[in-house]
Amino acid sequence: MKNWTLLFLRISLGWLLVIWGADKIFNVEHGIAVANTFYFGFLASETLLPIAGAGQILLGLAVVLGLFRRWVYPVQLILNTASLVAVATSIIDPWGWFIDGTNALFYPSLIILAASLLVMGFRDEDRLALDKLRQPA
Template sequence: MKIWTLLLLRISLGWLLVIWGADKVFNVEHGMAVANKFYFGFLAAESALQIAGILQVLLGLLVVFGAMRRWAYPLQLLLNGASLLAVAQSVIDPWGWVFSGSNALFYPSLIIMAASLLLIAFRDEDRLAVDNISR
């Protein structure tokens, strides 16, 4: 059961990166709005955002397949950590009782971060990852 759970977790987290990256590439206006609202305008230039999106898609695919995990998982953790920090007020106060503008829909960012840590913690037990199959 553990190998299938790790597979599902790896695929779902990696595919989330693919979706976020593709959004930057194909829906540039939305990506710019997100960059400006949550990331202080970081990468809020069309070409920079699209390059970042392509890199994010590639990282997501590495995670999906379990390739280069010693590098891909920490990079995933970094991106998911940045997302968590960007919406931290919604995680701390999801219903906006203290912070105005909070949104309960951002609370799963904490779960995504925890899942990213779990992938790292159980990396050696993921027998279905591409870079672990031959072991």
């Protein structure tokens, strides 16, 4: 059961990166709006955003497949931490009782960060990752 759970978690985390990356490529205006609203305009460029999106798609696919996990998991953690920080007020006060402009729909950013830490922490036990399958017994 643990192997399938780690696989499912890895696929769902990686595919989230693929979706976010594709949004940067195919819906550049939305990506720019997100960058301007949550990330202080970082990469809010019609030229840079699709390049970042392509990188995010490649990272997501590596996570999904379980390739290069020693390197891609920390990068995934950095991206998911940045997302959490960007919406931190919605984690602290999801219903906006004390902080204006929060949104309960951003609360799962905390769960995503926890999942990222979990796949990193159990990397050696993920027997269905391609990295693990490529290693000699």
